[in-house]
Amino acid sequence: MEFRGATTRQKALDLIASGVANAEVARRLGVPVGTVGYWLHMDRSKRGECPGPHRPSCPRYDGRELDEAAYSYLLGLYLGDGHIIQYSQHRVPSLMIACGDTWPGLMDACHAAMQAVFPDNSVCRVRRTGCHNVKVYSKHLWCMFPQHGPGRKHERSIALEPWQQRIVDIHPWEFLRGLVHSDGCRITNWATRLVRGERKRYEYTRYFFTNKSDDIRKLCSDTLDKVGVEWKVTRRGKDPFNISVARKASVALMDTHIGPKY
Known part of the structure; x- marks a missing residue:
C-alpha cells in the first residue's frame, strides 16, 4: 500500500523533524500512529541515536520479573x-x-x-x-x-502450558475478567412467573461468555469451577457456544470480582 512507501515515510520524518507531533503526522498522512512511531524509531536506530544497546528481556528466558x-x-x-x-x-x-x-x-x-x-x-x-x-x-x-x-x-x-496454568490458578479472577471483557457480557434478563394465580414479570442478572472454540470455553468453565461459580451451557441455534452464569449466588460472586464492562 502507498502509505508504507518510502516517500510517505520520508514525509513523516520531515514533519517530525519540524516539530509536528506523531499523532498529528499520522492524521495528516492517514497512517496509524504506531507506524509513525516505528518509522521514527528505525530512523533513529540507523543514525545510532537510540539510547544504548538495550534489548527488552523476556520473563520466560531472561529471568525478568513478570506481573x-x-x-x-x-x-x-x-x-x-x-x-x-x-x-x-x-x-x-x-x-x-x-x-x-x-x-x-x-x-x-x-x-x-x-x-x-x-x-x-x-x-x-x-x-x-x-x-x-x-x-x-x-x-x-x-x-x-x-x-x-x-x-x-x-x-x-488451544491449551495452556504448565507455566501459564500456574499463573491462572494463582490469579483465576483476572483470567476470567479478561475472558468476559473480551467475549462476554453482563446483562439483565426477564421472565414471567405465576404468583397466586397472577402472572408477574421479574428481572435477573446474568453473565455470558460466548466463544466458538471448545478449548477456550473449557478453559473458562474449568476456571469458573475453581472459584466456585455455577454455570451451564446454552445454545446459539444448534451450537453450544455460550457459557451462562445465572444462579443468584454465582452472579453475586461474579459481580464482586468482575462486574459490568465500563
Whole structure:
C-alpha cells in the first residue's frame, strides 16, 4: 500500500523533524500512529541515536520479573479478541486486542495490562470504526503467547502450558475478567412467573461468555469451577457456544470480582 512507501515515510520524518507531533503526522498522512512511531524509531536506530544497546528481556528466558496478575488478565483478553501478527516490513510481531469505544475503562485496563507485561515496550491505540486496537510490538510475543498459530483459534487446538496454568490458578479472577471483557457480557434478563394465580414479570442478572472454540470455553468453565461459580451451557441455534452464569449466588460472586464492562 502507498502509505508504507518510502516517500510517505520520508514525509513523516520531515514533519517530525519540524516539530509536528506523531499523532498529528499520522492524521495528516492517514497512517496509524504506531507506524509513525516505528518509522521514527528505525530512523533513529540507523543514525545510532537510540539510547544504548538495550534489548527488552523476556520473563520466560531472561529471568525478568513478570506481573502475573496483569498477564492473567491479558491472556484472557488475547484468547477472546486478540491476535498476533507479523507484517513483512516489521522485524517484530505485534499483539492487538480489539476494544470497543463503548467501554473506555476496559480499553484503559487493557492498555495498562499490556504495559505491565511489556514494560520495556510502548503501547499504542489504533483507531478503527467503533473500536480501538490496543497494540504492542515485542520479539517475545511468541514466548509469552504460545497459543498463536495459523488460522482462527476455534479451528486449532488451544491449551495452556504448565507455566501459564500456574499463573491462572494463582490469579483465576483476572483470567476470567479478561475472558468476559473480551467475549462476554453482563446483562439483565426477564421472565414471567405465576404468583397466586397472577402472572408477574421479574428481572435477573446474568453473565455470558460466548466463544466458538471448545478449548477456550473449557478453559473458562474449568476456571469458573475453581472459584466456585455455577454455570451451564446454552445454545446459539444448534451450537453450544455460550457459557451462562445465572444462579443468584454465582452472579453475586461474579459481580464482586468482575462486574459490568465500563
